[in-house]
Each structure stands twice: as C-alpha cells, then as structure tokens.
C-alpha cells in the first residue's frame with residue numbers, strides 16, 4: 001500500500017502517515033443539510049481522518065474521494081442484496097458501475113455486502129451476494145475483500161465474553177459466511193454499540209466500564225481481565241466465531257459511538273469521553289484480551305449528526321454538526337505507541 005501510494009499520490013502519503021492508526025469514521029448521508037462531499041473530504045483531511053465508510057455507492061462521494069488518499073469501506077444497499085445474490089450479472093454490473101471507474105484513484109479497503117441484515121429476511125442473500133461480488137472483482141483482477149457488517153443482534157449469548165455465541169437465528173447464516181471469510185482471509189465487519197447495552201441496563205453496567213474509563217479490571221473471565229465493555233463485546237464475537245470453528249477470522253469494528261443528545265446518558269460529556277478513550281485505546285495497539293498486541297481497526301459512528309434518522313439519540317451520533325463545527329473535540333493527532 002505505501003509503495004503504491006508513493007508512486008501515485010506523493011502528497012496523500014504525507015498525510016497518510018499522520019492519521020491515528022486503526023481509526024476511521026462513518027460518513028452517513030441521512031441528512032438534508034449536510035455539506036457537499038468535496039467540503040467533507042477537506043474536513044476529513046484537516047482532521048487527519050484517513051479511513052471512512054459509506055453505506056451505498058454514492059457517486060458524488062466516490063468522485064470527491066478520487067485522489068484524496070482516503071481509504072474507503074464501500075457498502076452495497078441492503079435492497080440490492082437479493083439481486084446481487086441471485087444474478088451474477090447484476091453483481092458484475094455493480095462492480096463495473098461502482099468500483100471500476102474509481103479503482104485506480106480510490107483505495108477501497110473492503111466491500112460490505114449489506115449492513116445488519118442477519119438475522120432477518122435478507123440474511124439468506126448475504127453469502128451469495130458476497131460470492132458474486134468476489135467473483136466479479138477477481139474477474140477484473142481486483143483484490144478487494146468482500147464481507148458483510150453484522151450487528152450485535154447476531155449474539156445469543158455475550159456474557160461473560162468466553163460464552164459468546166451466535167443465536168440460533170443467526171448461526172445458520174454466519175457459519176457458512178465465516179467459513180467463506182476464513183477461506184479467503186477476509187475479515188468480518190461488526191457494529192459494536194456498547195452505548196445501547198449501557199442505556200438498556202444502566203443498573204447492571206458501570207458507566208466507567210462502558211466509557212473505557214476504568215483502568216482496573218471490572219470483569220474477570222477465565223484467564224482474561226476486562227477493563228471495558230468494548231473489548232468484552234468484541235471478544236464475545238471472537239468467542240462466537242470460535243464456536244463455529246473459525247477462530248482465524250478477524251473482526252473489524254465498522255461502527256461504534258456514543259450519542260451526544262437524545263436521552264439522559266447521551267450527553268456531550270459522555271460522548272466525548274467515550275470517543276476519545278476509544279481512539280487512544282485503539283491507537284495503543286493493545287487489541288483485546290483475546291487478540292492482544294494487534295490494532296483493532298475501528299470506525300466511529302458518525303461524522304455528522306443526521307437529521308433524517310429517527311428522532312432522539314439516533315440523530316445525535318455525529319462528531320460534527322452539519323455546519324462542520326465540532327459537537328465536541330476528538331484528539332485525532334497521531335499517538336506514540
């Protein structure tokens with residue numbers, strides 16, 4: 001990657017080396033007052049944000065990203081999963097339309113076949129969509145891993161982390177998906193909202209544990225000690241992967257965050273604490289107790305407050321207001337490991 005970008009974008013490489021290792025941000029577009037993509041790309045660059053994720057192949061965003069040096073996780077729309085799975089030519093066209101025109105100027109790190117559809121009526125199409133997209137990429141000599149993004153709704157059990165297991169509804173889909181990912185050495189994408197766990201059962205979870213504030217272990221699980229719910233949750237997903245025989249599949253956290261408004265726990269102070277602690281935790285490269293010493297790639301949700309999402313906390317996950325001023329400050333300058 002670095003050698004390639006030195007050849008292609010000398011200036012991009014200067015900034016590539018200055019981002020926070022492992023940290024990305026979700027660029028959601030469910031707002032009617034968001035700035036144009038070109039301005040957003042400048043904002044990302046000015047804040048050292050080197051990795052982003054988008055949820056569908058928005059052509060304006062893809063165009064704006066060209067030559068920016070910003071790395072992209074590209075999602076397919078959930079509505080396209082059935083056609084992607086059942087019709088290889090639809091998948092070929094999807095790659096031809098959304099990837100090939102940008103392939104030489106935008107570095108796509110992963111393609112996500114859908115977002116949070118397992119379990120559910122679309123779950124049955126995910127593996128087929130992944131396979132058809134993968135074949136279409138290979139036919140064009142593109143080596144972009146194809147995967148999917150899961151929610152914590154796939155877990156039947158998550159406590160303690162070593163008990164982590166996929167639910168009966170989810171395992172029938174995730175077992176073959178994990179097998180595919182293991183064979184190809186592609187990661188599984190996971191959306192990890194400790195905020196919802198905390199706000200749903202605040203009497204049972206210490207706030208410091210949810211906000212990555214505790215420096216002492218709160219949960220002990222066999223040989224492992226957990227200071228924070230984020231690591232415990234990721235490790236429960238690793239335990240679930242182990243139980244379907246796929247301990248080699250890596251997890252990339254495609255969403256995590258804390259809303260700054262919308263309920264009593266969603267304060268600017270809590271959001272700022274969570275996100276800053278998360279960034280420094282990820283950047284430390286310590287990983288989780290089950291997967292120590294390895295940067296856990298993690299994408300913050302989200303770049304902007306989005307006013308077309310359901311009212312309440314959902315609208316208030318942004319690091320920035322639509323006018324591009326900060327909701328709260330996040331330290332995104334590189335950390336010394």
Ligand SMILES: *[C@@H]1O[C@H](CO)[C@@H](O)[C@H](O)[C@H]1NC(C)=O
Pocket residue numbers: 321322323324325
């Ligand atoms: C940006 O928007 C926020 C939220 O609406 C507001 O509080 C702030 O004053 C605005 N800043 C500027 C510079 O307009």
